[in-house]
Every structure is written in structure tokens, then in C-alpha cells.
Amino acid sequence: MKSLFENIKILTPNGVIEGFLGVDGGKIAYIGEVAPAGYESARKIDGRRRALIPGLINTHTHVPMTLLRGYADDYDLDTWLTRHIFPAEAKLDGKCVRAGTVLGIAEMLAGGTTSFSDSYYFCDEIASVAEISGIKASISRTVINFDNEVKFGECDGTREVLDLFNNWHGRDNGRIRIDAIIHAEYTTSESLWRSLGSFAKENGLIMQIHVSESEREHKGCIEKYGKTPIALFEHYGVLDAKTIAAHCVWIDDEDMAIMRKKGVTLAHNPVSNLKLASGIAPIPKAIEQGINVSLGTDGVASNNSHDMFEEMKLAAILHKGRNYNPCAVNAETAFNLATVNGAIAQGRENECGKIAVGMDADLVMLDLDRPHFMPCHNLLSNIVYSARGSDVCMTMVRGKVLYENGEFKTLDVERALFDVENYAISRMF
């Protein structure tokens, strides 16, 4: 099925083009100021007062935690985790996770996210919903072993990692990927670091890790191991796999040098880091040091949404205010964090992250016909500083429309909401 966006503003890496974008075979096949030939029978999409941007890439979330939106806010981290989140999560089952995943992916699609990196439990359900939804997903199964010795593939958790990999990795021509994850240094130990690190490296998997999110965690690691979390993970070979390190609020200069050397992406989660009172990650310095920085929402329980436009704006303004430097993270940089850098983080840089001929047609159409976009001196500025998820009027992955004007083409949101309200909530809370 071919599609042709007509008379639309197109945000390309080289600036804004006003004209036409043709989609053929799931790829961007044409970009230009004049209408292309060969699209006579294509679906024509009126682009007047609209803009096309590349799909946004959320490189750190836990999508089923959508179930916990607004369940427990404004508590200190310990109370939040031990009295509220962990007890609720302990009662999860596959049906809960499935329903929460539908709601979370629906929210992402409605807000212009076309690819996400996830870590959680009951990952078969997550992968299945992702497959049906049409979104791109990089899914990892969390294993927490604390100080216990792990024989990879022999305990429940790591067996699931293997099964997940065998059943799902590369599904639909790479749309679904399986990643590895080390949850964090304080919830795992050496045998898992070594074995999962090797497994990830041997199979070309992305490694996800939570790193130096809170001061307590960062300092506790130094006390226990004499090394920062990043240095520790480097030492045990975890970073030999292509890695996404989430949060990195408390990393130091040496950590940054390691991250740069090993090609580790820093997945910045500004909303979650503020809401959980973790602090503010040193993003301008990380960028200056040449680290690939991407963006994530984190789970909805600590956000409380999946709106990547909000992360983009907050990334752009937070570091200006914190560093008293209005040039700290400019609009273009913030936009790159949410797009091309996310694609690099996920190992998808050859398929998405920017609008160019030959890339997958992972496209988001914004409705500019709203007062908060008027006037438009600078489209990129309006997208970074004035847009929000609800300005998305169409989301497409590989040329297939997944969301349009409030309607989900692949997901049954009503049914998922029913399951959440009539099953998951009574089970979990």
C-alpha cells in the first residue's frame, strides 16, 4: 500500500521541506517539493497545516507499569517501592501485564512514539501486544538475583530470558527485538553480570541497565565494591554488549570517559528523575564528552505519562536552568535526543530516527492548526517547546497507520481498560 502526504511541512535532518512525502513498501520512497509520479492510486493524506516528523523513540520504560499510573505519588523512594509498588507488582499476572501493555502502547502511539525499549516481567505478553500493535519494541526480561549465584538458563528468570530470545528476537523482520537487562548493581551480582553480559555480546543483543539513578545507590556501590556502577559493569564485561544505561544522574567524569569509550548510550529520564527526587543528570557535559544521549519516560508510575514531547521540552529547558546557561541544550539537540539518538541506542539507526529516503516510514503527523502553534516562526522550536503528545493526528510505523485522530487501528483499548478496571485493579490493590 502506497501513501502520499501532500502539501505538508517535513522536518528532515537538513531542515524543513514543504511538499510531498511518498511511502512505498513500508519505506520513505520520496521527499520533494513537487508531487512524485507513480502515486496515482496511493492513499492521499492532506498535509495542509500539518507537519511530519520522525517517530519518537522512548529508550527507557516499563510499559505494564501503566497499571500503576497515579497509584502512589509523592512518597519517598523506600515507602513508594516497598509499601506500594512492590506489593502491587507481586500480584501481577500475565493478564494484568497484557492489559497494562495495551494501555501503555496505545498512549505511546497516540503521543507519537513509534519505538520503545522496555524491561519488565511476563514479557511474552508484552511482545505479543507489541507485535499486534505494529509498534517497534525492544523488550527485556528483568532478572533479580541479589547475591545468589546464577547458572544462566537454569533458574526461572534466566530460562525466560532464553525462551524470550528464542521465540521473539527479530520477529517481523526485526520490528520486535529482545534485549538483555541487568536491573541494577544492587539487585544483581557477579554471576549474572558475567553470564548475561556474554550472552548479550555473543548474540548481538542490546544490554539495558539502570545506573546511578540515586545518590544512595551510586555511593553504596562505591562502598561495597570500591567502584562506581559504570566502572563495575565495565570490569565484569557487561558493557562489552552495546549498552543503554538509564538515568546516570550521579555519574562522574571517569564514568563518562568509560561510557564514551564503550559506546554506551545514556538514556535520560528527566521527568522521572525529578518526580522520584533522584536529581538532575549531567546531560550537557555528557553530550560535550561525546556520549550518545537519548530520552526515556521511565515507567508511568514515576512520570506519570508516556509523553515524549514532554521529555523533549524538559530536557531542553531543565539543563538551561540548572546550569544558568540558556544555550545548554538547544531545540535541535533535544529533538535529536528523542529521535536519531534513540535509534542509535536501540541499534535501529539504519531503519529509523530521521526522515530520509530509504528509511522505514515511521512517521508522526502533527496538527499545527491549534493556537499553541501560532504563529510559526520556527517549526522545530514549536515542536520542541510548544507541542505535546496530543498534537499527534497520525502515527505510522513502516508505512502502516497505527493511530489516527483518536482511533487505534490495531489495539482494543476499550477491552484493555475493561480488563484493568474489572480484573487487574481488584487483583493487584
Added chain:
Amino acid sequence: MKSLFENIKILTPNGVIEGFLGVDGGKIAYIGEVAPAGYESARKIDGRRRALIPGLINTHTHVPMTLLRGYADDYDLDTWLTRHIFPAEAKLDGKCVRAGTVLGIAEMLAGGTTSFSDSYYFCDEIASVAEISGIKASISRTVINFDNEVKFGECDGTREVLDLFNNWHGRDNGRIRIDAIIHAEYTTSESLWRSLGSFAKENGLIMQIHVSESEREHKGCIEKYGKTPIALFEHYGVLDAKTIAAHCVWIDDEDMAIMRKKGVTLAHNPVSNLKLASGIAPIPKAIEQGINVSLGTDGVASNNSHDMFEEMKLAAILHKGRNYNPCAVNAETAFNLATVNGAIAQGRENECGKIAVGMDADLVMLDLDRPHFMPCHNLLSNIVYSARGSDVCMTMVRGKVLYENGEFKTLDVERALFDVENYAISRMF
């Protein structure tokens, strides 16, 4: 005209009521779980999957600066002001201001703001658009005299202040109010402080001031006068009028003591303070000290939107992250900043800021039937942490619908956009 909201969630100061809200004579006349009598011929509004909240109150903006949205971002303050903003503003005329005001008020109404405090130029135009729009507005005419002696009522600027007061103050039963403003201590001097302070006090006007927005301004004032801006303004009687002090990023403990003693409201502008790299105001401490804290967007040139939901969420999360305290500003506090505290700031606390029988029907209806509101464990949490301006499906002031489902009932936004694009932009830039 009577209206009746049916089967709706109503956010009152005492919690959420599910039921009915009746509007009669522009006031909230009934709130209850059962349908009231006497509304047989009223307009019935289906409230299923919707919520009613009090209209949001933006206590600091410069609405015509909507013209400058995205015009010059990511510059240092000096470059921004002197090379971009001031030269553009110097070419403003009434027609530009009128068109920009229509766009700005439209954006506010579409985002659930029902009252705003403004300071700018060409204020007849602002007042006229505000009157037509149906919104509540507290408008002040900026006078900048630097070190020049001012005889109040004899120079152009102060004459306009007088004319504005005489022509507009109290219009439509107090819906339009005229405030006084001292732009800032570095742009004005003693004769204006004394004369405008007296004028405001004698006539019961609110005084608006910009205070300690940047470190340079705060320290420069101490160097020049041996006092902080707040202490200086107290000394010259400016704070004897009921005052809204915007920004207050750099205020110290003694400033807070003065503000509390004089009943000064701190209008917090978290987005603008970050974007202009001014810093982060000490909001938790100010609240703890008993200062009335409200919220503002500041002008769109430094935001770049008028979305009070965004300010509310940022106020709730920013101070958690900055102070490493997840309880710093909770959801209820953030909601109060945007509603009841704003009403106190504007001297409108007897007419709006909360949903209660006898208050003006300044109401905002939110559409909860969207993935980012699912599930709903806690309505207030979802409103503060998950909502955004675009969730507003109806905005009503004094019982009159001003905005509904994308349609503006009182403003010609298309015409204003035409004037901006075909007149203002070519004139100003």
C-alpha cells in the same frame, strides 16, 4: 441560561464528588450526587468519563508576546532581549497587539485558563479582546522610566495607566480589572515607585512586579541600593498595595519574611525560569514560610506556551528533584498553586479558584477518555501528573461557554492568525 453537568466527576476542595453540578445566573448553584430540581429546561452536558475542575489562573504573563512564540530561543538573556525581543517589540502597534492577544487568549481558553494577570503595552487592545473573549483579565500597563523623574499622570506611560484605569477597571462587574505594575527595580526608579505605589494603594489595585528573576538583577540591586529588590520595594511603599511578585528566583530568607508580612504573592514561573536559565525559585521554603504561591506561564516568548497544566506538573516535580525530596510539592499543593492561590493573588478569591456553591461558574471540563488517563486510581494525581491543556473539552467563565471541542465561541482565531501572518510578522521582523 442554566446548565447542568450530569454524571460527572467534580473536583471540590473536599474531594471528588460524582454527580451533578448546576449553573444558574453565572454561578455554581448546585453540587450533589443526585440530580437537582429546577433544571428541566437547562442545557444538559453529558459528564460521563469527564471531570470538572475549577478554571486555572495564570498570574503572570504578557499575552501579546504570543506573537514571538519560537522567534528567538536558546540565546543568552542579553542577546535574546537586546538583539531579538526589544527590536521586534519596538515595531509593535495596536493591531499587532490585538491579533497576538486573540491568539494568546484562545490558547489559554483551549487549555483551561479562565483568568490571567498581564502586563504589557497597548493595553486598550488587550482589555478590549479580553472583554469580548469572556475571560477574566487583570491588565496592567508597563511603564519604564529608568532613572528619569516621573510626574504621575503627566508622561505618556503614566497617563495611559490613568486612562486604562478610568476606562476599564471593574468592567463587566469586575471581570476586567486594571492592575498597576512596576516592571522591575532596574528599569524604574523612586519617583515611579512612590507615585504608582500610592496610586495602587489608594485605588485598591493589585501591584504586579518582576522581582529577583536573575542573579545579576538581584545582586545588581544590592550593589546599587544596598537592599534586595523586595526590601527596596518595601522601603518605597510599593508593597503597601496587594502585590504579585513574579519569579523571585533569587530571594533570600529576609525577602521571604517581608513577603509574608506584607501578604505578597509569589508568582512562580517554572518553565520560563528554566528556559531563560534564571534558575529555580525556592518554592518549598516559600510555602513553608506561609507565602501565597501562585503560578504563571510568563510570556510565550520564554515558555513557549500558555499551558498551565504544564506549569502545575513542573512545579510538582521540579522541586522534588532539586531538593532530593519526593514530598517537596505534592499534587494537591501544585493544584492549589494553579487555582485557589491564583485567585487570592488576583483578589478574586471570593469569586473563583475552587468549585463550591456560590462561586462563579468558572469551570473546565476534561475528557478522561484518553489512554494517558487510564487507569484512574486518583483523579487529582491524573490531573496534576498526566493531564495537559489539550485534555480540556470545555471552558466556561461565569457560566458562559467560551471554548468547546476545538471551537471558540467568542474569538475569531482565523482572522487573528491572518492578521499575524499578513500584518504583524512583516511589520515586526
